[in-house]
Amino acid sequence: MGEKILMKGNEAIGEAAIRANCQAFFGYPITPQTEVAAYMAKKMPKLGRVFLQAESEVAAINMIYGGAGAGARVMTSSSSPGISLKAEGISYIAGAELPCVIINIVRGGPGLGGIQPAQSDYFQATKGLAHGDFNLPVFAPSSIQEMVDLIQDAFDVADMYRTPCMVMGDGMLGQMMEPVEFKDRQKRELPEKTWAATGLKGRKQHNVINSLFLKPEELEEHNYKLQRKYEEIKKNEVRYELYNCENEVDLIIVAYGTTSRICKNVVKMAEKEGIKLGLVRPITIWPFPVEAFEKTIDKTKHGYLAVEMSCGQMVEDVRLVVEGRKPVDFYGRTGGMVPHPEDILNKVKEIVGGDK
Template identity: 75%
Template sequence: MGKKVLIKGNEAIAEAAIRADCQCFFGYPITPQTEVVAYMAKKMPKIGRVFLQAESEIAAINMVYGAAGTGVRCMTSSSGPGISLKSEGISFIAGAELPCVIVNVVRAGPGLGGIQPAQSDYFQATRGGGHGDYYMPVYVPNSIQEIVDITQDAFDVADLYRTPVMVMVDGMIGQMMEPVEFKERTSKQLPVKNWAANGLGKRKAHNIINSLYLDPEILEKHNLNLQIKYEEIKKNETRYELYNCSERCDLILVAYGTVSRICNNVIKMAKIHGVNIGLIRPITVWPFPKEAFEKTINLTDKGYLAVEMSLGQMVEDIRLSVSGRKEVYFYGRVGGMVPTPNEILLNIKSFLGGEKQCQ
């Protein structure tokens, strides 16, 4: 095992991106992700790479568009309102099929909301966030080590599919510190970027980066080709973990990020009361891990409980996955409030009833 270092989540994202050969970072400070920007500002110029604090979030995402169009690895990061401002640019990037990584350290909303952690950007992230029929892979790590590994994976996935990729963490994970290991990574065989607008070279014609298709038949074909790519991403890149789901469960929790860590404690506490609780932890929320529900649908009579730091934004995806075969319940806190294990355990009591209750 290599040497471990104690590092804050936001700084781990930045360091992982640097080690993944991110050549350009364009960003703008906003709590609780500002440390990503600060870390990049300090480190990138020292190693001959580009850091630029843009005049706005809108400018930053369009700079990403330009850099990604040349084929270099690039990244931006923001929180809440900043991601909203970037949404038009993200749609342009998806339409132009450009690889990049977008980090969202989620704060409470709507509007300016507050700087406390939340998971209320789920709909925005998993439904594209901008205009048009597009999606992007969205990773939701629950530890600093996983942040490191996933941030590096995100650059590979972006290059492999020519797509923007989002790494989404709640503000608590962005601000907390844990020991991590920056592992040596083997180089993956990724497609040559022969589409990039980086000079004529040996080509007979310049490459053109574009998301504008005025002929409706051509635009329809482009959209259908994007959908083929998204189906490939669903097939190959869906990630999740199952906890305590190897035998029959009284109830199965569904949670990601910080809340999934809290739910691990709930499982331990419930066992003391003779109640067996399982957990599905999505690692990607787009694609959503429907397979996890197929594997567990016959392991529980009572169904599934979504636990979130939102007003139930993930519930819709769980219901689509379950297709009416089991009940889907919800418990959540919003506005920057973080659910406690005791709160969740008391909530579980109302779903179980009968003799199987947590007193």
């Protein structure tokens, strides 16, 4: 075991990116993730790497496009409204097939909202991040340790598939402190970046980074190529945790991120009252872990309960994969309010009733 260091979530993000060989960070401050940029401002220049606070989120994401196009490992970080401002650039990056890592430490919304924890960017991250036919892998850690591990994985996945990747946490993960171990990780065999715009380097023609295809036949084929890539990601990069799902249970809770930690306590509380609960925890929210539901659908008597810090977003994906085979209920808090274990347990009792 390596040494554990007590770190604030946002600073651990920066350190994880540095250890993953991030060469450039372009960002713009917005709470509750500003410490990511502050940490990178302090550390990156000392390592001979690039830190640049752009004049806006729009500028920052376009700098990411340029850095990624030159073959560098690059990262940006923001919170909900900032991600909205970066949306056009993220679509360009996906269209041009450029690898990068985007951090979103979610705040409550809509509009300016508040800086307390929320999960109300689920739709944005997984379905409507920007214009056009594209997706990007979205990792949703539940602890600072997992966030550190997934940031390092996200850089590898980005390089492997030439895609932007998002790591999505919330204000709780960004602001709290936990012990973190920076582990030696097994290195992936990553393809060489022969496509990067780095000058001729012996080639007869320059590499061109582009997402513009004026002929509709060419654009359609490019979109189909992207879809084939997304199918590969669905096959190879889905991650989830099954908790207490080995045997038949009364109900299975579905929760991700910090909400899943609260729900693990609910599982223990329910057990004391004679109610058996399981938990499906998506670690990738795109691709959504369909397999986790195929493995558990016959083990739950009363179906599933999606618990989220939103008005109900992930619950739609749960209903899609369950396909009406079992009931799917929802419990959520929004606007920065965190679900309380007792309230979730009351919802469980309401669903399970006297017929356990």
